[in-house]
Structures are given as structure tokens and as C-alpha cells.
Amino acid sequence: MTIQGTMIIGHERRLGTAGSIKAIDPSTNTEMEPSFGLANSDDVDDACELARLAFDTYRETTPEQRAVFLESIADEIMALGSDLLDRAHRETGLPMARLEGERGRTMNQLRLFAKVVRDGHYLNATLDSALPERAPPRPDLRLRKIALGPVAVFGASNFPLAFSVAGGDTASALAAGCPVVVKAHSAHLGTSELVAQAVQSAARKCNMPVGVFSCLIGDGRQIGQELVSHPAIQAVGFTGSRQGGMALMRTAAQRHQPIPVYAEMSSINPVFLMPHALTNKTAQIATGFVDSLTLGVGQFCTNPGLVIAIDSHELDQFLDAARTAMQAKAAATMLTPGIHQAYVKGTAQLKQVAGVTEIAEGQAASPSQACAAQAQLLSCNAPQFLSQPELRDEVFGPASLVVRCASLDEMQTVAESLEGQLTATVHATAADYDYVQPLLPVLERKAGRILFNGFPTGVEVCHAMVHGGPFPSTSDSRTTSVGATAIDRFLRPVCYQAFPAELLPASLRDDNPLGLARVVDGALVVK
Known part of the structure; x- marks a missing residue:
């Protein structure tokens, strides 16, 4: 995989035509080759429409298929080897030891969500049996959580890997069954292109729908606002300044159909x-x-x-x-x-x-x-x-x-x-x-x-971690951007009432083909 200054839109590598930008080596404050073409409105629309078309197919992939996809992304990132770390070091000034640790964390996040998907607890599968003799009668009711829809993810400046193209927001959204359109951060353009190629390669190898992943490069304000405004996008993951997060929140709230923005913004800890x-x-x-x-x-x-x-x-x-x-x-x-x-x-x-x-x-x-x-x-x-x-x-x-x-x-x-x-x-x-x-x-x-009796730097990737908090640290204090429950941001519950058995999703069938732990008539049943 090579850095060519291109974006990833579905299975295509595309050179933006709305101008160009170069990455900066902060240790010398000098530009780095190559030039990166900037996205225009058509590029945003193409990526979002591909994600929309991919959604219904991708969200109904089996837990095993999505888990293998996430693990494949981790493998493809690792296969980038020293090229990825060298470029990230030059673009950020971060020491190699830090970047090696961050690469490990990025892969751990992807593998954690593979486990979360396989376990199936995130589905919150719940069955309440019909009570026909009760007055009034109760119908058969079953609940599962489904993916919200395509998610826009904004790469963070301070984590070129773990909070960027294939970071925690992308991993949790893909795990939930949501296609992802990433806006790469201008601070690490080459790093972002390499990781985006790795995700694209994994999507191809795992036979994922074409629009499951795209990565755009462009003016942060213009492209970011267009991305959040696009009707195909159903949620946003953002890590950055309070000013930037608030701007996206206003745009999302003013849409014909408002959508949630999960923004991590400002904290003095x-x-x-x-x-x-x-x-x-x-x-x-x-x-x-x-x-x-x-x-x-x-x-x-x-x-x-x-x-x-x-x-x-x-x-x-x-x-x-x-x-x-x-x-x-x-x-x-x-x-x-x-x-x-x-x-x-x-x-x-x-x-x-x-x-x-x-x-x-x-x-x-x-x-x-x-x-x-x-x-x-x-x-x-x-x-x-x-x-x-x-x-x-x-x-x-x-x-x-x-x-x-x-x-x-x-x-x-x-x-x-x-x-x-x-x-x-x-x-x-x-x-x-x-x-x-x-x-x-x-x-x-x-x-x-x-x-x-510790210090807050260092955020463990695990099931119990909460990396969120009341405003303005985040836009929604009920959520976390790190840890297994980060997947909950990109899910919503659906109830199936009096459904024919033949039409029930696998997670809610009587024979429980996925082997899930479920709540049945108020009791936890572990198969």
C-alpha cells in the first residue's frame, strides 16, 4: 500500500479535485509530499449514497461475519508494518514507542468489538410471551437492537490511529452494523490514507458491501458540515474542540431529520x-x-x-x-x-x-x-x-x-x-x-x-471503561467513546409484535440459533 494523496470511496481510490493540501512535519514546520486532493460536494454525496445503499445488507450480516471483518481490519493495519509508524511519526512528532502502543490499542479495540458482536449481548434480545387469557390479552412481544444507519466519523488530531480512521468510533459503528464515512484529520493525512486502504482491503476480502466504508479528505468546515447535513447520515462520532463539536451539533439539530452527535470536546480533569x-x-x-x-x-x-x-x-x-x-x-x-x-x-x-x-x-x-x-x-x-x-x-x-x-x-x-x-x-x-x-x-x-490514587492519562480498552461525561466533556453524558458499551451509541431498539415465526430475526427466534443470552419473560436465560 502506498500514499498517493487519494481518498477512499467504497472500493475506489479517488483523487479529490477541489484543491490540494499537504501534511506538515511539526518538528520542522515544513510540508511533506505528496499533495492530497480535496473532496467536493459530489465526493461527499457519492460516499454517503454508497453507505445508504450498503446499510440494509451490512446490518443483517451475521455476528460472525462482522467479527471476522473487524479482525481483518486489525490484521491489515498490522500488515502495514513500519511504513505506517514512520509516516505517523513524521506527521505528528509522536515518539515511535507511543505510536507502537497506539497501534496496539487500535487493534485491541477492533478485536474487542469483534468479541462484543460474537457475544451478542449488545442486541439486548428480549422475549415476552403472549398472554391470551389475561384481560386485556397480551400479544407476543420481542425486542432487539438494530443499527441506526450510516455514521460520519471525524478523525482526531491527537490520536492518529486510536481515534482516527479505524479508531474507536469506526470500530464500534461497524460492530453495530453501521457503514462509516470518515472525515480524515488534516494533521495526519498520509497515516489516514494508509489505514483507509487497510480497511478497504479488509472489506474486499470479507465480501462486505461496497459502501461499508469511505474516507474523505477535505476542508474541515465545508466537508464536515456537508457530511453531517447529508440525509443518509444517521449519527456522528467526533473528538475535538468544543467549538468544532458545537458546530456539528447545531448542524445536526437543524436538519429536517435531526440526528445524534456523539462529541468528545473539552475537559480539564x-x-x-x-x-x-x-x-x-x-x-x-x-x-x-x-x-x-x-x-x-x-x-x-x-x-x-x-x-x-x-x-x-x-x-x-x-x-x-x-x-x-x-x-x-x-x-x-x-x-x-x-x-x-x-x-x-x-x-x-x-x-x-x-x-x-x-x-x-x-x-x-x-x-x-x-x-x-x-x-x-x-x-x-x-x-x-x-x-x-x-x-x-x-x-x-x-x-x-x-x-x-x-x-x-x-x-x-x-x-x-x-x-x-x-x-x-x-x-x-x-x-x-x-x-x-x-x-x-x-x-x-x-x-x-x-x-x-492514580492519574487520568491512560484509558483502558475494556468492558467497564467510561470515556465520556457531562457537557462539555461530551455532548451526551449517557455514552462512552471507549469500551464495549460504545457500541450502544449506534443502536436503537425495535419491538416485534405478534410476528410470524418465519419472519423473526435470528436473535429472537424460539430456537435461538445464535445461542444468545436472552431475557425471556423477565428472566435471564443463558443458552
């Missing part, structure tokens, strides 16, 4: 340091915090951008240890020139807010380092934080703000003031549990994942 934990594990917590803050140059949606603690001698010791750890951190290349510029602007604006002081900086970038970020640790007191809403805005990168509270009650007030978050972290010992108990209900209302 507060870390609460309880008094006894600070006393007993000061250096350990400080080192772990700085490592988490600077991991991946702070370009994780779960980056710990806020620390909340009681103003005390122990907090001063924590900050001294954090300062030492941060001063050892070298400046590193961010994903794109635009992200770097936004980080520099964001940290400068934070420093100008009244009452905000600088605690520590990482090492400065050298003159030869393009788009390199210097880590920043800042501080303010709780009244300043509560009175200035801009201090609650996300700064995407290795920057964090420490909020000094006068009391546990003030810490609670700060927690109540926060917007919705992907994560909230608590560092505590058993001696702190009485302090933590009243805080937990607040954190449950504010976050999708609550951690104890």
Missing part, C-alpha cells in the same frame, strides 16, 4: 489532593502528576489540567517536588503548528489573569525545535478561581493550574463550580475517607470516570 495523602506521599504524587501532565506533550483529553488542595505546608512541599520534576522535562514537539500556537496563546492568557502566579516551567525549547511546548504549572487561590470563569477553560497541552483552598468546604465549593469532565481524580489515604465521602456525590455528577 481535576485532581483532588487530600491532606493525609499529601502528608504521606508528597514526592510520589508530585512526580506522578508531572509525568501525567507532560505525557504526550500534554495532548491527551484526560490531561490533569487542574489540581485542587488545601493551602498548607504539605501543599508547598508538593509544589516544590513538582517544580523539581517539571524543570527536568524537556520541551517537546506538539502535533501541529495550530495546536502549538493555541497552547502558547492559552498559557500566556492564563498568566495574565489577576491572582495567577507561576510555580514552575519545564525546559525551554531550543531554536531548532519547531512547535515545541514548554510545560507550565500555575497557581491561584479558590476565590480567584471561582470569580474568574476563564480559569476553568481547557488549555490543550502540558499546563496545569493549582487551586489553593482555605478549607475542605471551599474545596467542595470549587468542585461544585466545575463543568462536566471526562475524569476526576482523588488522592487519599484511609484517614481521608471522611473528607472524601461528601465529595464523591459531586464528582459523580461532574465526571464519567473517578480515579483513586
Whole structure:
């Protein structure tokens, strides 16, 4: 497979004609070959219409067929070998070890959803027998979940593999039975083309319908809006800025037929340091915090951008240890020139807010380092934080703000003031549990994942994971974009009343040919 600057539309590789763009090497801020042709409205329509035509065929493929398709995508990505990692490294500046881990995570996601499909629990197969003697009589009722329809997926800037062309949104949508049209992110065009070719190859090998997958390259605003507006598209998966997510949500809501947008957008992931934990594990917590803050140059949606603690001698010791750890951190290349510029602007604006002081900086970038970020640790007191809403805005990168509270009650007030978050972290010992108990209900209302004595960077791909949260961390707090239940976003229930046995879907037949665990007359029946 080679990078030719083309899009994937069904089984076709197509060169866009609406202009061209080149990927950027952020380490040198220079363009990379080749040029990529940009999609026009006809390309969007072709991809969406192919997806529409493929939908009814694809959604009724057997669980085994879809599982094999997902596993084949993982195999095809792995077969790209070092070409994929080399290109991703050049386009993002991310180290090879990180990219190898992300490739593994991408394949694990695909294989997890293959297992989810085979298990069949996502169908929620439910049977209620007829009760003809009851007054009034009850008819035979059966329920399963079916796919929503074609899904538009937007590749994320910070994960060129795991949240991009064949990332979690694509994997969960394909698992649900939804064809996918991806809008590739301009930050990693060559990486996206290679992965798109891998998905296309798997679709061919598995005899999937032609429109099951397409990948477009184009202007983010124009093509993105056209994609979400297209009547064939029935749901959207997005990871990116609050501004971008909100724009897609408005477009989706204004359609003749509104559709759901599952957008992961903005989170500062507060870390609460309880008094006894600070006393007993000061250096350990400080080192772990700085490592988490600077991991991946702070370009994780779960980056710990806020620390909340009681103003005390122990907090001063924590900050001294954090300062030492941060001063050892070298400046590193961010994903794109635009992200770097936004980080520099964001940290400068934070420093100008009244009452905000600088605690520590990482090492400065050298003159030869393009788009390199210097880590920043800042501080303010709780009244300043509560009175200035801009201090609650996300700064995407290795920057964090420490909020000094006068009391546990003030810490609670700060927690109540926060917007919705992907994560909230608590560092505590058993001696702190009485302090933590009243805080937990607040954190449950504010976050999708609550951690104890750890740090939020690192999102496990498994059945129990929740990578979502109240607005603005996501557009729908009832869902997750990582983990087995991510498939639920792209399903809806259908009830079959008094159906002839010959016409029932396999998951609802009396003989249960798929061998599913089902709820029958209110009881779980495992075949």
C-alpha cells in the first residue's frame, strides 16, 4: 500500500479535485509530499449514497461475519508494518514507542468489538410471551437492537490511529452494523490514507458491501458540515474542540431529520489532593502528576489540567517536588503548528489573569525545535478561581493550574463550580475517607470516570471503561467513546409484535440459533 494523496470511496481510490493540501512535519514546520486532493460536494454525496445503499445488507450480516471483518481490519493495519509508524511519526512528532502502543490499542479495540458482536449481548434480545387469557390479552412481544444507519466519523488530531480512521468510533459503528464515512484529520493525512486502504482491503476480502466504508479528505468546515447535513447520515462520532463539536451539533439539530452527535470536546480533569495523602506521599504524587501532565506533550483529553488542595505546608512541599520534576522535562514537539500556537496563546492568557502566579516551567525549547511546548504549572487561590470563569477553560497541552483552598468546604465549593469532565481524580489515604465521602456525590455528577490514587492519562480498552461525561466533556453524558458499551451509541431498539415465526430475526427466534443470552419473560436465560 502506498500514499498517493487519494481518498477512499467504497472500493475506489479517488483523487479529490477541489484543491490540494499537504501534511506538515511539526518538528520542522515544513510540508511533506505528496499533495492530497480535496473532496467536493459530489465526493461527499457519492460516499454517503454508497453507505445508504450498503446499510440494509451490512446490518443483517451475521455476528460472525462482522467479527471476522473487524479482525481483518486489525490484521491489515498490522500488515502495514513500519511504513505506517514512520509516516505517523513524521506527521505528528509522536515518539515511535507511543505510536507502537497506539497501534496496539487500535487493534485491541477492533478485536474487542469483534468479541462484543460474537457475544451478542449488545442486541439486548428480549422475549415476552403472549398472554391470551389475561384481560386485556397480551400479544407476543420481542425486542432487539438494530443499527441506526450510516455514521460520519471525524478523525482526531491527537490520536492518529486510536481515534482516527479505524479508531474507536469506526470500530464500534461497524460492530453495530453501521457503514462509516470518515472525515480524515488534516494533521495526519498520509497515516489516514494508509489505514483507509487497510480497511478497504479488509472489506474486499470479507465480501462486505461496497459502501461499508469511505474516507474523505477535505476542508474541515465545508466537508464536515456537508457530511453531517447529508440525509443518509444517521449519527456522528467526533473528538475535538468544543467549538468544532458545537458546530456539528447545531448542524445536526437543524436538519429536517435531526440526528445524534456523539462529541468528545473539552475537559480539564481535576485532581483532588487530600491532606493525609499529601502528608504521606508528597514526592510520589508530585512526580506522578508531572509525568501525567507532560505525557504526550500534554495532548491527551484526560490531561490533569487542574489540581485542587488545601493551602498548607504539605501543599508547598508538593509544589516544590513538582517544580523539581517539571524543570527536568524537556520541551517537546506538539502535533501541529495550530495546536502549538493555541497552547502558547492559552498559557500566556492564563498568566495574565489577576491572582495567577507561576510555580514552575519545564525546559525551554531550543531554536531548532519547531512547535515545541514548554510545560507550565500555575497557581491561584479558590476565590480567584471561582470569580474568574476563564480559569476553568481547557488549555490543550502540558499546563496545569493549582487551586489553593482555605478549607475542605471551599474545596467542595470549587468542585461544585466545575463543568462536566471526562475524569476526576482523588488522592487519599484511609484517614481521608471522611473528607472524601461528601465529595464523591459531586464528582459523580461532574465526571464519567473517578480515579483513586492514580492519574487520568491512560484509558483502558475494556468492558467497564467510561470515556465520556457531562457537557462539555461530551455532548451526551449517557455514552462512552471507549469500551464495549460504545457500541450502544449506534443502536436503537425495535419491538416485534405478534410476528410470524418465519419472519423473526435470528436473535429472537424460539430456537435461538445464535445461542444468545436472552431475557425471556423477565428472566435471564443463558443458552
